[in-house]
Every structure is written in C-alpha cells, then in structure tokens.
Amino acid sequence: MDYPFQTNIHQLEKEEFIDCLYDLFHKEEKEDYDSFLDMLYGKFGKSIVEKFLKPYNEKLYAVDLKTLDKDAMGRFFPYADIPAIIDNMKANKDSTSYNNSFLYPRNGAGSFIQILYDALDSSKILMEHEVVKIDNEHKVAQLDDGSKINYEYLINTSPLNHFLGYFEGEKFSALKNRLSYNKVLVFNLGFNKKSKFTEEHWMYIPDKAVNFYRIGFYDNILDADKLSMYIEIGYGKEDEITEQDVEMQLKLTLENLHKLGIIDDDTKLEEHSTIIMDPAYVHINTETEKMVQQFKAEEEKNGIYTIGRYGAWTYCSMEDCMIAARDLAMSLCQG
Template sequence: MDKVKYLIIGGGVSGLAFANFVESEDYLILEKENELGGYCRTIYQDGFVWDFAGHFFHFATDTLKRFFQERIDTKELVEREKVTKIYFDDNYVDFPFQSNIHQLPKDKFIECLYDLYFREDKTEYNSFLDMLYSKFGKAITEYFLKPYNEKLYACDLDSLDVDAMGRFFPYANLDQVVSSFKKQSVSSYNATFLYPKNGAKVFVDALSKSIPERNVALNEQLLSIDLDKKTAITNLREIKYEYLINSMPLKALMKSVNRNDLNMLAENLTYNKVLVFNLGFDKKSSLKDVHWLYFPQKEINFYRVGFYDNILKTDRLSMYVEIGYNPFEEVNIDEQLSKTLECLKSTGIITDHKLVSSCSIIMDPAYVHVSERSNQIKRNALLVLAEHQVYSIGRYGDWKYCSIEDSMTDAIELAKEIS
C-alpha cells in the first residue's frame, strides 16, 4: 500500500495551488484526465486557441499577483477593459441589463422604469427569483434576469438561494439605475481582465512548474474512501493518507466515502451541465469590439458567446458558445451545432462565414445550484469530513459560485492552516 501525507484529489487550479503552498513535499495529486488543469485546459487546433470555456482572470490578492508575476512573462498576457453586451430586440444593450434600461426602445424603457419605481421591495426574500422581482420589478426581471438565468442554470429559479451568485450578481438600486442613464454607475468585479495569448493553460503551466512529476498521477481516478482507516482506493491502487484534500465535486466526494448518511445527502445536491462549442471561422465578425454577449431569448439555444479573436486581436472569428442543460438531459451535439450556426446567423454574428474548425466539450457539472438546502448539506458534510482530516475546496469541492482566484485563495489558506 502506498503512503502519502497529503493526498490531493484533482489537478485543477485548486489542487495545484494547494500543492504549491503546502509546506511539505510529501503530497500526491491524483488527476483522472491525461493532463493537469481541470476545466482550465486549452485546445490548440487549426491555428485557433480555445479554452474549455471562457476563462478570464482578475487577480486581486498580492499573493497570487506575485506568484504569477514570477512565473509568467507579462508579454504573454493581454489586459482588456471588459466590453459585454446583451442581444435584445434585434439590437445590443450594454451589460448589466438593469442599469442600462435607458438603451431600450422607449416603451420598454418606460415599462422597466415604472415597474422598478413601484416594485414591492422587502427586507427578506424567499428565493433567487423572489429577490429579482422584489429588487428590480416585473419588466426588468421578465425581459432579461429571469429568462437568462433559467437558460444558464437550467432549473426553477425559485429553488435557488437568494445569494446563489454571491458578489458576482450585479445589483443596482433605483439611484444607481438612474445615475447610469448618464454614466455607468454599477461597479463590476471584473471591469478589466487578463488573458494569456496562449490560453488559460499558461496559468496552469505556471502552477505546475515547481511540482515534480513524481508527485502527480495522471489517468488515476478516486473510487472510494475509508474515512476511519484513512485509505483511498483508485482505479490503480490503494493509498494511505494523513490528510485528503479534495477539489472534485462535493457530490462525488460524498458518494465515495463509507458513510451512508453522506451518500444519501449527496443526492440532494443539484447542478447544471453545459455544452461548449469552440468555433473558428474564415473571417472576422462585424462585432469587432465585444468580448462576450448574453442571450435571454428562448428561441436562441445558447445563453452566452465569447470572442477570443476580439480579446487577442486576431484576424479570424474565434469564439466559444455555451448551452445550458439539466444534468439528465441528453445532448445531441450535431443537432445543437446546426442550431447554433443558424442562431449565429439570425443574430448577425456571422453572415456568409465558413466554419473552418470546431470542437465540443461537455462540462458536467458546470454551475452548481446553491440553495438553502445545499448550503445546509454542505455545512454538515464538511464538518463530518474535517473530523477525519478530509477537506474539500474550490468551486466544485466547496459547492459554490466563485472565481478561479477564489478557488486558489481557498486552497492557499487551507495549505497554510494545516501545514
């Protein structure tokens, strides 16, 4: 039986960050794929650079800024001021919708402003959807906030917690909305962002740089954990550990341990999955200054698209397209690709463009559903696991909506705490 002090499940940014900052070389990273990075992997195909989905970086903490500055040449990065828009009524409205209603046709602008002014706000909300109606009124909610988030999360918004998106939701009160008529007044956590010229893999490579090959096991998947014996069984072997650091989905971790109560509770954690198309065309789109676009319309199959070529200033349209699904839905990739191309044409993003390269990825899970129930389950599960020196971190390990930087910061704090 192999032995290790820190057994790290998952070679994404959370697991890699922990390995970089833990004060020990006695660790092993188990990664079920054939390369590190998790969802922060990059595809190089036919001259195009694509990530598994749209990843944009905003490093606010000094620790991470210094870490990457020491390992990445700034010439490898571009910094952009974010330009994001919403496709609405065959036109484009600046994001976020609620602070740019003055850009709508006059009748809809008046309707949104009227409903916002006379909304019945309250101090407590029953759900995410209840919060939307209470804070923004009927028109803003039903024109954009409700249909867009239903497409994104692929669930009933009444089932989500009020703070399902945490600080990432662009709140705006009446004063801010009115102020935005003249000048944008709703701040954003990512008003500017960094992006590597060679894709998100650049950051993964920086995280992997100081990790010896002997400390990484690729193509090895966790199957089960005995919490009392502190042993993990993989598809290849049995491993004795002192601490287990998990970054795979909390739902999967709970199902893998030898505790019936956690196995059963795991069934109550829900999420969506996302089909991502990376598409390369023979020429640019007429939309040359937009970084990503949002689509609330039900007749359009995707909820968001992003433009790598506009970020990197390349000469061919290079984009990602995201389509949300319930996890139990079947995904017909050929059918969705055909529909995607039709919708790209109907919205004017492409005209007579020729698709010269493409690939598809299914992110499963993609966005976890944060609810009062899921938060309670998580709290209980993490307490039980911590009693056995098992810690679960990151966007999926901690079952929350957070940024890449948040995931790495959580991992660094845990590494310092238990070193």
C-alpha cells in the same frame, strides 16, 4: 444593449424603458425573500425581471428559479439601485460591474498550474490515475488500477457530487442525491473570416427562441484575424446529452448566429470542438447548503478537505479558489 441590463435600461426602446423605470420605482422590496426569483422581483420590478433576468437565468441554470436561494450568485450578481441607474443614463458607462475589467495571464490560466508544478518534486506527483474509493475511517484511497494510497490529509477539488460517490454509506449517497446543478454544452467554433462584431468580448442572450444563453468572441479578446467563438447551452441535471443532441445543437447554433447577424452567408465553419461541463453551475439553496457544511465539518476531523468552486459546491471565482487553497496549505503546514 450594454451589460448589466438593469443599469442600461435607458438603451431600450422608449416604451420598454418607461415600463422598466415605472416598475423599478414601484417595486415591492422585503426584508426576507423566499427564493432567487422572489428577490429579483423585489429588487428590480416586473419589467426588468421578465425582459431579461428571468428568461436569461432560466436558460443558464435550466431550473425553476424559485428553487434557488436568494443569494445563489453571491457577489457576482450585479445589483443596481435607482440612483445608480439614473447616473449611468447620463454617463452612459457602467463602472461598477465586477467583471468590466480584469487581468488575465498572457499564456492562460494554466500558467498558474505550471508554476506550481515546476516548484514541486515531480516524483511525488501521480498523474493519469483516478480515485475510485475512499475509506475515510482507515485513511486509504483506492485508485483505478487497484493500488491503494495511505494519506494523512486528503484534499479534494473535484465536483462534490462525484467525490461523494467515492464513500460508502447512506449519509454520503443521500447528500449526493440532494445536490442540484446544471450541465452546459460548450461549442468552440472557428470560422474562415471576421464577424461584423469586432469589439464585443461576450454577449448574453435571454431570448428563449435562441438555443444558447451566452456567446463569446476569442478573436476579439486575442486580436485575431478570423472569428473564433465559444457558445454555451444550458441543460438540466437529469438531461442526457447524446451525440444526436450535439449535432442538433450545432446546427441550431449556426442558424441562430446567422439570424442574429453574427455570421453571414460567406462565413464558413472551419473547425469546432465540443465540451460538456457536468456539473457546470451549482444550484445553491439554504437547506442543501447546511448539509454540505455539515459534511465538510465532519470530514475535516478525518483529515479530508474539499475546496474550490466545485469541491466546496459554491459560486466563486478562480481567485477565490486560489486563496482557499493557499489558506488551507498554510493551515495544514502550521498544524
């Protein structure tokens, strides 16, 4: 099926389509929703939620959807009303999704970083060091080699749960423990030949019998002559991903790619690499969001700013992060 699922239910088998359409017409909307899951049922009805939205997002977030705020995905959640769905049935083409077309740098997102780096005095840039402690009272950051740096402003873009560990004090550790998120195991796979799927850029897989929730085709994006893919597998915050887990998931992934018809008996894995995103997606809920905003406001008085998707602990795009960085830089320069 084409994505978003909720605007393409006409592509389902007739009986399933009727179920979805009936439940959509008879959904029970409310002024206020208690959770992300509550919002899904209220906006889309039982069938759309239970056929795709609930199982997929449970695989993605690796958490009970009742614990997520109703606006956990912000503008990135593709809502659809009945008129839009009906219109899409006739046009058979969705033109409203936020990511159905986009521009991307020819040499990758690293191009932005390289341009910024080339414009700076490299003697004032310190690489391959890690901050291990921050004294926010005296404005001193300690590095992993024992050296200390005095700062006027400190701007953090690392994950907030890691950043909070650099401070001493109960309020910092309390907030760190409250933060919820998932981890994602990512495989990058290179095969000896193309797949029969030659047009798709990425796919969403709600079926819980399949270990991954999303897959993507680098070769189709880059017009390459061999299948190359990324595979994403969700884990909970407390889950430990061991070498044995990675080996097991790689084996399962290859089996499931074969079952789905993406690879066949003649398709051989030639290269692969593994990435563990920790954190991957932050879990946004109202109470924790208030605590995060309070922390940010208090530390800004001390010259400390934490921004970006992970630094600000939010669900946003790459361009949102770039705009936030530009705005902060302009504000500090003017101040």
